[in-house]
Amino acid sequence: MIEIPEIPPQDPPQEPPKARDRKAALRAAIRWLLIGVALLWSLAALILVAVRWIDPPTTAVHTERRLQAWIHSTPYHERYEFVPLKQISPDFQHAVIAAEDARFYQHHGFDWNAMEIAAEGDMQGGRVRGGSTLTQQLVKNLFFGTGRSILRKGAEFTLVPVAELVLGKQRILELYLNVVEWGPGVYGAEAACRYYYRSSARSIDRQQAAQLAAILPLPLKRRPERMNRYSALIQERMRQMGW
Numbered sequence: 137m138i139e140i141p142e143i144p145p146q147d148p149p150q151e152p153p154k155a156r157d158r159k160a161a162l163r164a165a166i167r168w169l170l171i172g173v174a175l176l177w178s179l180a181a182l183i184l185v186a187v188r189w190i191d192p193p194t195t196a197v198h199t200e201r202r203l204q205a206w207i208h209s210t211p212y213h214e215r216y217e218f219v220p221l222k223q224i225s226p227d228f229q230h231a232v233i234a235a236e237d238a239r240f241y242q243h244h245g246f247d248w249n250a251m252e253i254a255a256e257g258d259m260q261g262g263r264v265r266g267g268s269t270l271t272q273q274l275v276k277n278l279f280f281g282t283g284r285s286i287l288r289k290g291a292e293f294t295l296v297p298v299a300e301l302v303l304g305k306q307r308i309l310e311l312y313l314n315v316v317e318w319g320p321g322v323y324g325a326e327a328a329c330r331y332y333y334r335s336s337a338r339s340i341d342r343q344q345a346a347q348l349a350a351i352l353p354l355p356l357k358r359r360p361e362r363m364n365r366y367s368a369l370i371q372e373r374m375r376q377m378g379w
Contacts, residue, residue: 177291177294177295180279180291180295181295181298183278183279184275184278184295184298184299184302184303185302187278187303187307187311188302188303188307191218191314192218192278192311192315194216195277195278195315195323196276196277196278196279196280196281197277197281197282197315197317197323198214198216198315198323199281200281200282201214201317201321202214212321213321214321214323215321215322215323215327215330215331216315216323216324216327217324217326217327218314218315218324218326219314219324219325219326219337220310221306221309221310221313223326223336223337223338224310224313224325224326224337224338225337225338225339225340225341225345226379227340227341227342227345227374227379228313228325228329228337228340228345228348228349229309229313230345230374230377230379231342231345231346231348231349231370231371231374232270232312232313232345232349232352233270233309233377234349234370234373234374234377234379235346235349235350235352235370235373236270236273236349236352237269237270238373238377239269240269240270240305240309241305243269244297244300245269245271245272245296245297245299245300246269246272246296247267247269269296270308270309270312271296271299271300271308272292272296273312273316274299274308274311274312274315275292275295275296275299276288276292277312277315277316277317278311278315279291279292279295280292313325313337314326316352316355317355317356318331318332318348318351318352318355319331319332319351319355319356320356322355325337325348328348329344329348332344332348332360333360342371342374343367343371344360346367346368346370346371346374347360347361347363347364347367348360349367349370350363350366350367350370351363
């Protein structure tokens with residue numbers, strides 16, 4: 137009987153040191169990236185808690201517009217005056233809700249039905265109102281500016297429930313009405329009323345409120361006096377909602 141000599145096991149091939157270093161560096165970079173994202177998210181959540189009591193002195197949109205004006209060397213004059221919700225006409229509040237987020241008091245930050253309708257309109261090439269709620273728009277205004285990206289949407293998606301939880305509907309509405317863009321350098325209900333109508337947000341009438349609500353989707357391109365058809369539709373929505 138012929139004995140076959142055993143072949144000693146061979147050690148697995150060693151990974152080159154440079155490859156190991158690259159993998160270690162990649163793991164470290166990913167780890168620090170995740171830590172950075174977590175810290176930024178925590179900071180945003182803390183800011184949301186703070187603005188429950190503190191009126192924001194500025195927002196990402198305000199900063200973006202100032203930066204754009206500086207880059208293009210164009211004149212920029214900011215009009216921004218924060219006023220309590222009780223100093224904003226109920227008609228104005230109702231017009232904005234009817235125009236931008238009819239189910240504001242029913243949803244918890246996301247209006248899934250409106251988002252589905254908006255998505256169907258996009259696929260069919262239709263031009264419909266976006267599916268973003270006032271809470272989503274507030275979070276975007278405060279932290280992300282006017283840009284669009286999947287990463288921004290993801291961060292917004294996680295912060296909206298925090299805003300709903302810590303702020304409540306009335307504070308969300310108050311913040312939104314005071315920080316939203318209403319024209320070139322015009323932010324908030326009080327500044328918009330004084331800029332377009334030489335009036336205060338407290339004394340604006342129903343028609344003027346609907347006209348201002350009508351320009352919100354495109355505040356840099358639309359003018360209230362040209363929005364009669366859409367403002368009439370907003371007023372009809374207000375009547376249907378009992379306002």
